[in-house]
Every structure is written in structure tokens, then in C-alpha cells.
Amino acid sequence: MPAMLRSLASAALLLPAAAQAATPTPTPTAAAQTPAPTAPAARPTAARPPAIARTDLQRHDLSVAGHEAIQTRVDFAPGAIAPRHRHPGEEIVFILRGTLEYRLDGQPPVRLNPGQVLFIPAGQVHEVRNVGTVVASELATYVVEKGPPLITLVP
Numbered sequence: 001m002p003a004m005l006r007s008l009a010s011a012a013l014l015l016p017a018a019a020q021a022a023t024p025t026p027t028p029t030a031a032a033q034t035p036a037p038t039a040p041a042a043r044p045t046a047a048r049p050p051a052i053a054r055t056d057l058q059r060h061d062l063s064v065a066g067h068e069a070i071q072t073r074v075d076f077a078p079g080a081i082a083p084r085h086r087h088p089g090e091e092i093v094f095i096l097r098g099t100l101e102y103r104l105d106g107q108p109p110v111r112l113n114p115g116q117v118l119f120i121p122a123g124q125v126h127e128v129r130n131v132g133t134v135v136a137s138e139l140a141t142y143v144v145e146k147g148p149p150l151i152t153l154v155p
Contacts, residue, residue, distance in 0.1 A: 050077075051077045051080035052075070052076055053074070053075045054073070054074050055075075058070070059071075061146075066145055067089065067143065067146060068143075068144060069141065069142065070141070070142040070144065071140070072140045072141075072142070073137060074140055075136070076098070076128070076130035076136045076138075077135060078134060080130045081129045082129075083127055084126070085126070085127070085151050085152060085154055086126070087120070087122070087123070087142055087144055087152075088122065088144045088145045088148040088152075089143050089144030090121060090122050090144070091140055092118075092119055092140070092141040093112070093119075093120065093139070093140055093141075094115075094117050094141075095114050095115065095116050095117070095137075095138055096114060096137040096139055097114055097134070097137040098136025099111055099131050099132040099136060100128055100130055100132075100136050100138060101128070101129045101130075102118055102126055102128055103126060103127050103129075104120065105124065125154045
């Protein structure tokens with residue numbers, strides 16, 4: 001799993017399904033008058049899809065030493081939030097589907113629909129929320145320093 005996906009998973013952006021385990025059933029002894037009750041079988045649980053799914057599309061070194069371009073498709077379930085974070089370079093956003101609201105520190109919220117774009121300067125703290133009722137998708141292009149994590153969460 002790429003480092004940026006691990007950091008998102010550790011930030012609880014992905015919603016794992018709850019694990020259920022069966023309770024052990026006691027074994028009746030020969031001396032027992034009545035059989036021991038059995039525990040109900042555990043019901044299987046379907047895994048929930050992740051609230052936010054990132055798909056890296058391409059990554060290339062740039063002619064500027066120590067920098068790279070990364071292009072990623074990001075899909076947000078309805079109501080999903082990418083909490084406050086920043087990147088070690090610029091992010092250029094193109095909305096593919098749905099409605100996303102961007103909150104950049106120090107600026108009013110911006111709602112974007114398909115075909116609209118947003119430029120997020122290097123290091124700008126921001127969060128993103130799907131404010132629609134369908135899965136929203138963005139094409140995120142990053143021009144960043146090589147080495148640092150692509151996403152750094154900010155309290």
C-alpha cells in the first residue's frame with residue numbers, strides 16, 4: 001500500500017467493517033442432566049466501501065530537481081470528509097462527478113461541480129467534503145517535492 005494510502009487509512013478515512021466472532025459453545029459432560037445452551041452463530045458482515053478511495057493514475061519526475069507530478073482520482077462517498085491536511089506542493093483539482101466543498105484556511109468555503117477546477121497552493125491547509133447525495137469524484141494533480149508524504153494531517 002503506498003505511503004499516502006497508509007496515512008489516509010491511519011487517519012480513519014476508510015471505514016472498516018466491524019468484525020464479529022462466534023462465542024465458543026460449552027461442551028456438555030456425560031454427568032450433565034440437560035445439554036448446555038449453544039451460542040447463536042455469528043452473522044457474516046458485508047464490508048462497507050471506503051468513505052474515500054484514492055486511485056493513483058500516474059507519477060513522474062519533473063525537470064525541476066527534487067519534484068514530481070502525481071495524478072490521482074479521488075472518490076468520496078456521500079457525506080465523506082477528508083479532514084484538514086496539506087501537501088508539500090501545489091494541488092490542481094478538476095471535479096469529475098458530484099459536488100465537493102473545499103474549505104481552505106482563511107478563505108470562504110467553495111462548492112465545485114463537474115467541470116469546475118480549483119488551485120490549492122503549496123502547504124495550504126484544507127479539507128474536502130462531499131455535500132451531495134451521490135459519490136463525488138475529483139482528478140487531483142499534485143506538483144510536489146519528492147520525499148515528504150503527499151498528505152500530512154493537520155489538527
